[in-house]
Amino acid sequence: MTDEQYLGIIGCRGCFKCLETCPEGAIKNKGSYVTIDRDKCTMCMKCVESCPYGSIVCLD
Numbered sequence: 108m109t110d111e112q113y114l115g116i117i118g119c120r121g122c123f124k125c126l127e128t129c130p131e132g133a134i135k136n137k138g139s140y141v142t143i144d145r146d147k148c149t150m151c152m153k154c155v156e157s158c159p160y161g162s163i164v165c166l167d
């Protein structure tokens with residue numbers, strides 16, 4: 108992992124499991140999907156493990 112990497116959301120199904128998992132409050136509920144605040148995210152990867160659909164992916 109490099110400093111330039113961040114997490115993106117692809118094909119989110121709005122189950123919001125990741126919201127409960129994030130210790131930093133970096134994931135925002137947008138109604139039918141979520142977004143991740145890059146300034147708050149520490150790249151701990153807990154949300155990646157929590158998503159049943161593999162929708163949280165590492166980008167750079």
Ligand code: SF4
Binds near residue numbers: 118121122124125157
């Ligand atoms: S756990 Fe995955 S599918 Fe569910 S809200 Fe989060 S990113 Fe979307």
Ligand code: SF4
Binds near residue numbers: 132
């Ligand atoms: S990687 Fe960690 S800090 Fe970043 S959004 Fe996911 S759970 Fe939150």
